[in-house]
Amino acid sequence: MSIKVVTDSTADLPEELVREHDIKIVPAYVLVGGKTYRDGIDISQDEIYRRMVEMEQTVTTSQPPPSDFAEVFRSLLKDADHIISIQVTSKLSGIYASALSAKDMLEEGSRIHVVDSQLTSMGMGMLAVMAARLAEAGDTIENIVNEVKLAITNTNIWATFDTLKYLHRGGRIGKAKALVGSMLNIKPLLTMRNGEIMPIGVARTRNRAIERLVELASSISGVHDMAVVHSTSPDEALNLKNRLSHISLPGPVSISRLGPALGVHGGPGTLLLAVRKKAEEISKTTRSGISDRKLFNLPSLPEIKLPKLRFASPL
Numbered sequence: 001m002s003i004k005v006v007t008d009s010t011a012d013l014p015e016e017l018v019r020e021h022d023i024k025i026v027p028a029y030v031l032v033g034g035k036t037y038r039d040g041i042d043i044s045q046d047e048i049y050r051r052m053v054e055m056e057q058t059v060t061t062s063q064p065p066p067s068d069f070a071e072v073f074r075s076l077l078k079d080a081d082h083i084i085s086i087q088v089t090s091k092l093s094g095i096y097a098s099a100l101s102a103k104d105m106l107e108e109g110s111r112i113h114v115v116d117s118q119l120t121s122m123g124m125g126m127l128a129v130m131a132a133r134l135a136e137a138g139d140t141i142e143n144i145v146n147e148v149k150l151a152i153t154n155t156n157i158w159a160t161f162d163t164l165k166y167l168h169r170g171g172r173i174g175k176a177k178a179l180v181g182s183m184l185n186i187k188p189l190l191t192m193r194n195g196e197i198m199p200i201g202v203a204r205t206r207n208r209a210i211e212r213l214v215e216l217a218s219s220i221s222g223v224h225d226m227a228v229v230h231s232t233s234p235d236e237a238l239n240l241k242n243r244l245s246h247i248s249l250p251g252p253v254s255i256s257r258l259g260p261a262l263g264v265h266g267g268p269g270t271l272l273l274a275v276r277k278k279a280e281e282i283s284k285t286t287r288s289g290i291s292d293r294k295l296f297n298l299p300s301l302p303e304i305k306l307p308k309l310r311f312a313s314p315l
Contacts, residue, residue, distance in 0.1 A: 003135035003144065004076045006085040008064070008095050009039040010261040011125035012229050014254055021132035024072055028095065029062040030260050036062070045257045049232050049268050052166065059264045063094040069102030077108050082141040086128050086148060088261065089118045089195035113145050118195035122227035122256060122274040123157040130225070130276075155276045157192045158200075158216050159262070160209040162233075162269025164188065189213075197262075206269075210236065213273045214243050222278040223247050229272040231258040236271060 007013070009027040018025060027038040032051055037043035039061070051057040069085070076083055085103075090096040096116045103112040117124040127148050134144045164186065187209035189201045203209035217226065226249060230237035234255070241253045258270055 001082070001138070001140065002080045003082045003084065003139075003141055004080040005128055005132045005135060006069075006072060006076070006083055006099075007124065007128040008087055008099075009259055010088040010093070010095070010120050011086075011128055012121045012256045012259050013125040013128065014256040017125075017129055017254065021129055021136070023128050023132055024076060026064050026068055026072055026099075028064060028093075028259075028261060030059060031062060032059045033057050039259055039261075045231070045259060045263070048260050048263065052264070053268055059260055061260050061264060063098050066098045066101035066105060069099045070105050073102055073106060073108075073112055077106075077111060081111065083112045084131050084135075084141065084144055084148065085112060085114045086117050086124060086131065087114065088120045088124060089192070090116045091118070091195035092120065092197065093261070113141060115145065115148055116195070117148075118152050119155060119157060119192055119274075121157065121258065121262060121272055122229050122254070123155050123192065123276075125256070126155065126225050126227060126274060126276050127151055150279050151276060154279055155274065156216070156220065157272065157274050158213055159190050159266065159270060159272040160203070160206075160213065161188050161190075161266040162206060162271075163267060166265055166267035210240055210243075210271065213240060213271070217244055217247060217273055217275050220275055220277050223249060223275055224278045225249070225251070225276040227254045227256065227274045229256050229258045229274065231263045231266060231270040232268040233271065240271065240273065 004024065005021065006024045006026060009025050013023065013025070025040070027041050030037045030039050030043055030048065032048065048059055052059055073083055085099050087096040087099050096114065099114045103109045103114055106112070117127055130151060131144050131148050134147060187203045187206055188199060189203060189209060189212060190197055191200050203212055217223070226244060226247065228237045228241050237255050241255060244253060258272060263270060
């Protein structure tokens with residue numbers, strides 16, 4: 001039985017993993033400077049962040065239309081028996097809905113299995129790699145889908161932003177919060193909970209924020225897979241990876257670039273850590289890796305609340 005894996009570009013998968021496991025990526029669309037680009041194809045991450053910083057252009061994203069998924073599905077089903085398509089959380093984007101619509105458009109739709117990852121970035125990317133490895137080992141489509149759904153509940157994502165500037169520019173927080181946060185050098189920390197991005201605290205310094213990422217990962221029992229994702233700071237990503245070396249893993253920790261889906265909100269300096277634990281292990285902490293405890297209480301700075309970071313409607 002031949003099974004192919006599809007995901008979207010918000011997975012932030014390193015190119016070497018995409019090639020190794022023959023994972024098909026459907027790109028999201030990036031809107032910048034009045035033009036539309038396909039993420040990772042027509043515009044690079046370097047160019048996106050350069051425009052954000054040097055040209056101070058506002059970058060937004062748009063979900064791929066169902067026709068983009070239908071084209072990929074139709075092509076793969078010429079040789080594959082089944083497809084598992086793993087998408088970014090439906091609570092942040094319409095990409096999952098686009099994939100479902102594409103499935104319904106095709107006569108072979110019963111051979112396409114679309115999964116809402118309830119995650120983004122390499123949290124979702126690790127699920128795609130896991131599915132590909134199961135397919136390579138000859139597993140059935142039913143078991144692969146079940147294993148992916150089980151892994152969703154065992155996957156954590158934590159991130160820190162270096163600045164509140166881009167949250168303010170995108171209208172996610174007010175000018176007063178951004179100004180006070182910048183003056184105090186506040187570094188917000190966020191997680192994903194039930195498919196939504198939630199604030200879990202703030203740190204006073206960049207080093208403390210990164211230290212907290214290490215602490216959160218270290219609090220998880222039976223870690224099976226881990227990935228570090230950065231927007232513009234490869235040295236910090238490598239340093240974070242090295243600081244996680246005490247955690248025993250069956251394979252290496254991957255490092256990848258953060259794409260525009262989350263990057264447009266965090267901007268340069270965003271650092272993300274994704275951790276998947278073994279299904280049979282029980283975390284020492286809550287799913288978010290922290291029991292809603294604030295790392296640093298700052299009454300004068302209201303809690304940063306991120307609304308749903310939705311993609312715009314398809315162009």
